[in-house]
Amino acid sequence: MKKTFTTINILAFLLLQSVSLNAQSSIHNIAYNKDGTISMIVFEKGTSKNAITKEGKSTANSLNNLLKLSDNIELRFNKTTSGVQDFITEYYDSYINGTIVEGGEYHINYKGSDIISITGRNYSTSDIVADKELIGESKAFDFAKKSINAKSYAWENSQNLNKFSKPKGKLVYIPIENQEGKVSLFLVYKFDIFATQPLSRDYVYVDANNGLILKKNAIIKHSESFYKKKNNNQSKEIQIINKASKLDKSREIEQANADTRYSGKRFIETELSNGSYILRDNSRGVTIHTLNANNMESSDFVSEFNDNDNNWTAEEYHNDKRDDAALDVHWGTIKTYDYFKNTFNRNSYDDKGAPINSYVHVGNELVNAFWAGDFMGYGDGNADIDALTSLDIVSHELGHGICQETANLEYERESGALNEAFSDIWAAIVEHTYAPEKNAFVMGEDIFLIAPYFSRSMSDPKLTNDPDTYKGTFWKAASVEDGCTIPWGSINDYCGVHSNSGVLNHWFYILVNGKSGTNDIGNSYNITGIGWESAEKIVYRLETAYLTSKSDYKNARDFSIQAAIDLFGEHSTEAIAVQNAFYAVGIGGKYLLFPDTTSPTSPTNLVAKDVTGDAVSLSWDSSTDENGIWGYIILQNGSEVYKTQETSLRLTGLTPETSYDFKVKAYDNYSNVSSESNLAKITTTSQPKACLASSFSPNFFTISNVKIGDIDNSSTKLLGYEDFAYLNTNLELDTEYTIEITPKAANGYEQSPVGYSIFLDKNNTGDFTFDKRIAVISPRGSSSKLTATFKLPEDTILNQPLRLRILQTYNGITSSGCIGYNYGQVEDYSITAKSKKLAVSDLLKEEEIKIYPSPVKETLNVVLKDNKEFNYEVLSITGGVIKSGISKGQIDVNYIQPGTYILKVNQNGKVITQKFIKK
Ligand SMILES: [Ca+2]
Ligand SMILES: [Ca+2]
Ligand SMILES: [Ca+2]
Ligand SMILES: [Ca+2]
Ligand SMILES: [Zn+2]
Structure with missing residues (x-):
């Protein structure tokens, strides 16, 4: 089904033809996106970065060659991030004529002075379908705003402390999926539309050509799916403006006791301000500030939580308003910050010390929590679901902030599911680290007061109707081809992001814990877990060094194996476990000690139908292989003409009135090819190939x-x-x-x-x-x-x-x-x-003709008044000509199938039709 990237040296060899000598000798292997473009190049160990870079600067030209990019795609350096050990990652963006192509990012990974790998995705200029700017930014803004249709917006609010000015449109190219594996680039205006009533924040993409809203990408990311939980009402008024605190080191920091709502007694850092203590911590080199949004009841709705003696007790805060929820948020945020600082030396979500502001008591009985681009918001919940502030939810939300600043996985389809899964995975890790008594592999167990008493399970995603196998049971339509046309939060959960996350969640569970079993597509496995510490390093490297915004599950699989190899070595226990855990969730072949050399069974029942002058539909029954099928090759008159992962296709480009032979072969996950299927033969019709539309x-x-x-x-x-x-x-x-x-x-x-x-x-x-x-x-x-x-x-x-x-x-x-x-x-x-119907005057009169017998078995008698020859046609009821000729009175119908027919008689230009029945 999927190709492993460790076995494609032939393709690597082909690629070398176009690459400079230095780089040629140094490529170890290559992985591909589903559309066949390069997703990853891995270099031989010890390859100096000078192979593709010059004096520390990547030369765009050599990158273009390596990645097979067209000449007018320009890769521009964006930023450098440092990982653990001495790993460094450079981020690049694609530009076409100076306009950025969203999703066209590349990451280059180095270790010291060696280059390790490049990952990313290419959208080429040949994909452009619309690049005319016709409507102007201000009209585009009107379309964007109209599409949100909110009562009020952040930039209109007097409270906003000038933080949000009216959004400016940026011209960018975006890829839009048309059908599986096929995208087109559109030139659009991109706006950051932040609505406060009701709350929403999205990038809105407006077609620069005609103003159509092509896409929205959520900046606000929720812990829960709106469409899954019935009793959730987002339409209630919510107003939040992030009043960012500035770091002030002169402030006095205090350690305090906090009786949290869900995690017992914990220590938190607070600050003395105007005679009482507030939930602000400046002790870590960043500001961690937890504020009260007051359910929008006060006019100046954002205020501090205060305590006089810095002993934040249950007696004081475990009240009907659920004020102690704020203590969980503050503590959870501090611990999540600490985890990333201590483990990966990451300083806040952006690794640049951004302040982390959280708002508690957002909305009215809001059953959700969210990341909003640079702050977090938490709802109080209702009778069934308690305040959404447990440690796993807090770390989940901050996890979205880390994703935003690293892989920046687009919040829709498969990339959105990966985004959600990373948040759940970080939640599990933080919970395991600081509250090991909790159930790290389920989400929300502290807050769900009704069955199933949690929101998602990583150990068994099916418990909440989420998939544990890629495209298995409970998989939600993620692509256009699968039926999710437009990603929409309230309608389809951005094409299943909170559900399809179950697959990566389950992969992580297996990687840590191990598992044996059989998945929904019949892969059986028996995996020994590698434990938390190794797994979290691989996950961090996958998210921060390898994945880009449009990455999908196949990319996550290929890249994470490489991330494990970077950290632990090729054929290491960890790299093998990563590969096998993906096999267990239905993605890619398993690690084989001895290579697979056995071919798949040949495809059967090849059928060719729906033939026109230039096209035919082919379908066949799938092949099997002990290690899984990668795809199929179509043979036309003996030559390979097409590859597909499906078991049917419509093949075009044929010549009219020509005979063709078709056969199909199957490939397994390790490049073994089957023998040929049965032969299917066709002859095309006389209709010529039509112009394209x-x-x-x-x-x-x-x-x-x-x-x-x-x-x-x-x-x-x-x-x-x-x-x-x-x-x-x-x-x-x-x-x-x-x-x-x-x-x-x-x-x-x-x-x-x-x-x-x-x-x-x-x-x-x-x-x-x-x-x-x-x-x-x-x-x-x-x-x-x-x-x-x-x-x-x-x-x-x-x-x-x-x-x-x-x-x-x-x-x-x-x-x-x-x-x-x-x-x-x-x-x-x-x-x-x-030919056209004749006028009444041209018709034979009924008394001028007699037809008998009806029903008829062998010979139909036709008696015309003037006893001369006539032309006739026997027509089917739908008008097809069954038989035609010249007769003087008798027509042989012996070989016609029983049924109703029309006899059409033409004598000297006079025509009559009459029905008869053949028995
Ligand atoms: Ca107190
Ligand atoms: Ca948990
Ligand atoms: Ca149609
Ligand atoms: Ca095989
Ligand atoms: Zn989320």
């Missing part, structure tokens, strides 16, 4: 059903172009037809104007010029069925399948059927034109 971002609008003639076709895929040209209907000239189109819009886009242009390739040449447009539907909302009427053009070629193309386009119609554009979908069908 596609929407690049069908996430927003698609065509979900088309009815025309006998065709009634529903489709659900989010592809920019769907080829249904293998579906044909007969239409007659000079007859009015109705085409009915049912559109589908993503949530929130139902009212957006979408138009339709319908083209017919009436002379079968494969293009769709303006004169071939036969109908349009002007732009309108996408919530109901739409119709257009048309007649076939007089000069339409008769009696052969002709391509009919429907283009669904956002905010307009199109004069050409051969275009690529942003939003909507293109679908092709076929029609066969038939």
Whole structure:
């Protein structure tokens, strides 16, 4: 299923052809993203960083060569971070013509003067679909603000101490997923929109071309999924403005006793201020400050928690307001800070000593806690769930801050699930370190007063309906192809981030603790854990040195094995355990002591169908292998033409009226190839290859059903172009037809104007010029069925399948059927034109003809008044010609299947049709 990166030296060799001599001799191995681009290069041990850098500075040119980037992608140095030991990581960003490409980051890892590895992701200029700035920043801002639709915003609030000014839009490129493994770059304005009523903070991405909201990326990250917990109401008013405290070393620091709500008696550091003690700690070289948001009851709503004698007792604070929750937050924040400082010498979440401010009593019975970009907020909970301030929740939230400043995993889809998992993993580690009596491998056990008495389990994610196997039971749709179109917090939990995190959570549990069992995809395993200390080092290195914002589970697997190798050596117990624990959660092959040299079984039941002039659909039954299947190779007339990890595909680019042979082979996880499948043969039709047309971002609008003639076709895929040209209907000239189109819009886009242009390739040449447009539907909302009427053009070629193309386009119609554009979908069908119906005067009168018998078995008798020859056709009920010829009165129907037929008689230009039944 997945390829291990330790066994791909052949590919590494191919890559060397284009790399400078220095780097050539020094590449150890390479790993790939699902789309085939390079995700990681690992260098031979002892490779000097001068192999790709010059006097300490990376030369962009050599990086471009190594990573196979196109010339107009410029890698710019962003920052350096230091890890444990003498590891150093440099972060780079991609730019195209001076504009940053979000998600196009690379990390280069060094140890002393040696280069270890490069990881990252490439989006190339060939992916750009829209790079025109047409709307201007201020209009873009209006669209962004409208999309949030809040009552008030941080920059409008007089309390904000000038911290938030009206957000400025930044022009950036962002990749948008179209279908699995395929993305397009869009030029957008990016705004940081911080709403205070109701609370939300997102990066909002507005298409610079037309103002459509392409994407939101949550800056505020919650401990709980909104859609999972029913009784959670985010719409209540919340106002929080971070009043950041400045570090003032002159202040006096006191150690105090705190009777925490969930962790018993603990020591905290406080500060004497105006005669009483407050929850502010300046003793660590950063300010850790815990404040009271007062459920928004006071007008100056943020205040200090105060105590007169610095003995914060349960008698004083274990009250109905749950004030002691603040002591858990303060203590938990201090301990999380200490953990990262003591273990990794990390100074606050940003490693630059940023103050850590927390607000308790946020909202009214808010059943959530959150990280908001530079502070944290905690709700009081309700009757079922206590205040969300337990140690694991506090360290979870601060964990989001660390992720934000390092891997910065995008909070959606698989990267968002990794982001959530890192927070849970840090929560487990901090809890294990400072409160070993708690259950480190479950989240929220201190606060859940109702079953199952916790929110997530890392040892058994299935207890809360979360997956423990990649794409196994309870896996939530994460990709567009899987059905999660647009990531949306309240609708789909940003495509399953709080649920799919279960897979990495369970990986970490197995890595620490060990486990034996069989996962949802049938991998059986028996793993000895490596313990907390080694596991946490690997996790830290994975997050801070290797992962980038768009990384997915495959990347996490490949990179963490390398992180373990960096720390503990190749073939070390730790590196093997990392690989095997990923195998246990369904990602990649297991570590093998002796290489796998056995081929998979060959694929069976290869079927080729839905043939047009240039395309065919292939499907087959999957192969098996003791160590798992990586993918399949398609052979066309004996040559390899395509690779896929699926068991079906639509193959295009064929030549009309040509015979083809297809076969399929399987690869295992270790590059062993199976023998060939059965042969599937086809001959393509006469329809020529058509000009290209596609929407690049069908996430927003698609065509979900088309009815025309006998065709009634529903489709659900989010592809920019769907080829249904293998579906044909007969239409007659000079007859009015109705085409009915049912559109589908993503949530929130139902009212957006979408138009339709319908083209017919009436002379079968494969293009769709303006004169071939036969109908349009002007732009309108996408919530109901739409119709257009048309007649076939007089000069339409008769009696052969002709391509009919429907283009669904956002905010307009199109004069050409051969275009690529942003939003909507293109679908092709076929029609066969038939000669027009004759006028009544041209028809034979009924008394002029007699047909018998009906039902008929062998010979149909036709008696015409004038007893001469006539042309006839026997038609199926759908209009297909079964038989035709010239007769004087008798037609042999002996070999026709039983059923109802139409006899069409033409005598001297006069035509009549009559039904008959064949028994
Ligand atoms: Ca006291
Ligand atoms: Ca816990
Ligand atoms: Ca094998
Ligand atoms: Ca469709
Ligand atoms: Zn979270």
